[in-house]
Amino acid sequence: MANSKSGVKNQTALLAAGHWLILSVAINVGLLLKLIHDGNLRIDWYGQQNVQDNGGRHSSYAAERKPDGQIQNEYINLDHGDPTMYQSYWKQMGDRTDVVISGWQSVSYFSDTKTVCWFLEPGFANAVTRLHKLVGNAETGNRHIVVGTGSTQLFQAVLYALCPYDAPEPMSIVSAAPFYSSYPLITDCLKSGLYKWRGEVDDFNKEAPYIELVTSPNNPDGSIRGAVFNGSGQILVHDVAYYWPQYTPISSRADHDIMLFTLSKSTGHAGMRLGWALVKDEAIAKKMVKFVEISSIGVSKDSQVRAAKILDVISDSYEDSKASNESKRFFDYAQEEMAKRWSQLREVVNKGQAFSLPVLPAGECNFSHHTFATQPAFAWLKCEQVDDCESFLKTHKILTRGGVHFGSTKKYVRASLIGREEDYNEFIRRLSLINSGESP
Ligand SMILES: Cc1ncc(COP(=O)(O)O)c(C=O)c1O
Helix, strand or coil: HHHHHHHHHHHHHHHHHHHHHHHHHCCCCCCHHHHHCCCCCCCCCCCCEEEECCCCCCCEEEEEEECCHHHHHHEEEEECCHHHHHHHHHCCCCHHCCCCCCCCCCCCCCCCCCCCCCCCCHHHHHHHHHHHHCCECCCCCCCCEEEEEHHHHHHHHHHHHHCCCCCCEEEEEEECCCCCCCHHHHHHHCCCCCEEECCCCCCCCCCCCCCEEECCCCCCCEEEEEEECCCCCCCEEEECCCCCCCCCCCCEEECEEEEHHHHEHHCCCCHEEEEEEEEEEEEHHHHHHHHHHHCCCCCCCHHHHHHHHHHHHHHHHHHHHCCCCCCCHHHHHHHHHHHHHHHHHHHHCCCCCEECCCCEEECCCCCEEEEEEEEEEEEEEECCCCCCHHHHHHHCECCCHHHHCCCCCCCCEEEEECCCCCHHHHHHHHHHHHHCCCCC
């Protein structure tokens, strides 16, 4: 009796589970069809789901591209500054950048360093110093290197280090527009009592301490910048992520008190998540280290070991005549690639009335000895005939980031020029069709 009762119970449970399964499959298929119908979900050729949320921001990325020709009907995503352009160069380098990391390595939190940054790998520090000396883009003497999980973490560390804990008001964080769109998001994300994003403003007390972010070459418009607010309370943070010879002529060694660099935009290894700060003042460097300690107890040693190898391979190719003959050297490749992309972009923009681009300064590069105009990682594109440039380009399946995110207007968008070649070529093809009045 007990057995037949439990048998009935089991049957009922099975039936209920079966109904629930059928119902949930139906609901999910329905949802899926609706998403596809609404254009919010693309199931890509490579089997990844790519959710077009908010203009494609924070959508997933494809590791590999589609076969030629298929791209013509796809959205092309130029919203992020994902430096995938560089991948083809590093593929050509074959095994020269390979690193073997054994299981016994990276066990300790601590690095074998004598610097204030207790999680800094000596090999990485040496490689950074060596490359800056070679390129001549930053002064490294009498400075502390602080490594971070991307320059994004170092930006937060700088804010923490510079803002007194007991100030009556949060410190103002200012930057001339157009400014890098992540600054306001990072600054205000935790509603800190230490600092507050103000952006480009005039109504703040310039006599009291404030932090001005100076990004040069600037993201998004590529301009070469100095401080603009010039109050007696000014503390400057220089974000020099793009001060490398593929983007702009190196005119002198940057010699600022606090400079932020990143692997993402120098070698293109955004996925290693490494940045470094060159900091003059020891107390500030120590507070930055404290922040990294509190927020992530250091920075991946594996990434630092890999990054050291990449940076050393670049330096070797310029310093060692045998290595220099083996293949094209990194900055030569990257400078030429950026020059090619900018010349194609300017040509297509100049052919019609729909768009315009900023005019950027030219000069001789102390590193390459070439004379060229700044050729930034992004195009700061102005739509001359429509008010909402981002939406307009989206109708042509080109995803960009609208000017409002950078403290500017909807007339502008930022489009990444450091993505994969096929996306870039398709972007040029579509701009050309728009400019000639045809529908892509
Ligand atoms: C000006 C600027 N600073 C910082 C970063 C962030 O770099 P990371 O990838 O090292 O966090 C970027 C990335 O786009 C940037 O453009």
